[in-house]
Amino acid sequence: MSSPCYKRILCVSRFSKFRSTVKHNYKMGDARCISKSLAPLPLGHVQEKTVGVPLSELPSTAESLFSPMTIRGLTFNNRILVSPMCMYSCKDQDGVFTDFHLAHIGTLSLRGPALVFIEATSVLPNGRLSPQDTGLWSDEQEVALGRLVRLAKASNGAKIGIQLAHGGRKASTYPPFHHFEENSGRLGRGIVPNEEGGWGADIVAPSAIPWKNDGKYPTPNELTKDQIKEMVAAWASSAERAVRAGIEVIEIHAAHGYLIHEFLSGNTNHRSDEYGGSFENRIRFLLEIVSAIRSVIPEEMPLFCRLSGTDYVGGGGAPLAKDETGWDIYQVTELCRRFVQLGVDVVDISSGGNLSIVTKGIMAPDFGFHLPLTEFIKKANIPGLTVAAVGSLQNPKLADEAVRTGSADLVGIGRHFLKDPNWVYTAAEELGVNIRWPAQYSWMWAWRK
Secondary structure, rough: OOOEEEOEEEEEOOOOOOOOOOOOEEOOOOEEEEEOOOOOOOOOOOOOOOOEEEOOOOOOOOOOOOEEEEEOEEEEOOOOEOOOOOOOOOOOOOOOOHHHHHHHHHHOOOOOEEEEEEEEEEEHHHHHOOOOOOOOOHHHHHHHHHHHHHHHOOOOOOEEEEEEOOOHOOOEOOOOOOOOOOOOOOOOOOOOOOHOOOOOOHEEEEEOOOOOOOOOOOOOOOOHHEEEHHHHHHHHHHHHHHOOOOEEEEEEEEOOOOHHHHOOOOOOOOOEEEEEEEEOHHHHHHHHHHHHOOOOOOOOOEEEEOOOOOOOOOHHHOOOOOOOOOOOOHHHHHHHHHHHOOOOOEEEEEOOOOOOOOEEEOOOOOOOOOOHHHHHHHHOOOOOOEEEEEEOOOOOOHHHHHOOOOEEEEEEEEHHHOOOOOHHHHHHHHHHOOOOHHHHHHHHHHOOO
């Protein structure tokens, strides 16, 4: 008679059929289960040496794209991050990570970046951007995340982070690839109706202002102060789950017009209580989330925060234009001074996304278009703050120059990793740096030398 797995055996896939996640009597070796008390399933050859590190001295002693960096208790093998990218791939609309996520994150973590961020993951069901988004409010989601992290860590290269988010008034929409081919390559968003898994009546925001005034987007429910407290607790709870799942870095998503950004900006926050009006009031929600997360995660764990550097209102939409009653880089810089004292280690600067009438930001064709924003914050010389730049930095020489000149400390690459998963090795070759490949791949490139 074979011995059953017991104690804490947790189902990690096919969650629609296995809603209860504890005490299932599956046999050892069943691919659906991992045991927190018994030996894990084999992963094959695990890397014994760190992937993505230089194998010889760098050409210069100055900080560069391939210089290591330590933040709190975590050392990164270079300055390259894989930015969070939503995949909209939860099969049963339950927020549970799937085998697609295993393949996606597993591939990226094996290819030499310092840190791979798992996509924006909602802290509550009504915060998902689409019904297919990932979440981290339940046991089954936590277990599936743990399975994903365990696989990714087998590469012994990238650290694994997760971005915790809530979509606010931009939630409950179709994935951008919805009817993508049928629409000749145009993004197909729009609110998902209830019969397809949407929750238009349960969308929330700091103020009752719809994303678009076209009659197609619902007016969100204005959060009460009690609900705001529940939101803060939800972020902390998801952070605790992330830690238990093995996550090494947490990022708070406070950009792109999602819930926290909606609170930060006077363009979308019209509240008259202690969460609206003045700058101090508008940043209160985020600061409470920071404090709540920092109180439940290990002291040695780095905490990132992604911010939009501007709403592009005023000054003709120039990135450094002032928008004192809305959101601009000057307020961002002051916010950084405040939250670094509460335990944020890295600010990850993007832009835009908060107003449907403004098309600038998030994604743009201009190389390094966010660098003026990161340079502004770097020049503020905020003690203890590391600055990450994102936005069309796939040119290796530009990315390296951003670090060398002090425009940024870290460089985030997103979409280009989907086109070239080996971008780290592409960049190293162009910059004349010899870095370690995974053991299984390395000999294929060295045998002719």
